[in-house]
Amino acid sequence: MKYFAVLLPMKDADKSREFRPQHLAFLKDKRDSEQVTANGKFTDGSGGLVIYRAESFEACEALVKADPYVVEGARKYEIFEWDAVWAENAT
Template sequence: MKYFAVLLPMKEADKSRDFRPQHLAFLEKMRNSGHVAANGKFADGSGGLVIYKAPSFEACEALVITDPYIVEGARRYEIFEWEAVWAEEAP
């Protein structure tokens, strides 16, 4: 399984606010199903970062494009394959 860092830069602040509950529910579902290792928003309000686990770029993108933030046009996305190095106590 590969890791992908997915940046979600702000596109429309109003839509981001309106669809935040659906986005957070989506991320919880993705974490619980093992597709997301971590997620969080940037403190400056410019967007967020999601670390996906997927077998390929295409498989990751197939998940990303179902995020309500993307579906509703609230955020853009950028996907980077990430060769993670974990501390011993991290997943």
Template sequence: MKFFAVLLPMRDEEKSVRFRPEHLAFLEQMRNAGHIYANGKFTDGSGGLVIYQTDSFEQCEAFVHQDPYVENGARTYEIHEWEAVWANPN
């Protein structure tokens, strides 16, 4: 499995408000299916970040295209494969 950092910059604030419930439901569904490792909004209101865990860039992009924010033009997206390095908890 690979990690992909997906930036979701704000495109249309009105649409972001309108499609937020669908977007959040989509994220929950994807987390429950094991496709999303983490997600969250930027506190400055500029957008958000989703960390997908998938087999390929193509699979990640297919998931991103299912996000109601992207489908409805509320957000644009930018995908970067991410070589995660985790801190040692000790």
């Protein structure tokens, strides 16, 4: 399994507010299925970051394209394969 850091820069603040509940439900489902390791918004309001686990860039992009924020045009996305290094006591 590979890790991918996905930046979700703000595209439309109104749509972002409108579709936030659906986006958060989507992320919870992906965390529950271990496809998302971590997620959170940037405190300056510019967007957020999601760490996905997927077999390939294409598999990750398919997940990202299913995010309601992306589907509804609230956020753009940038995907970076991430060579994660974890602390010994981290998962």
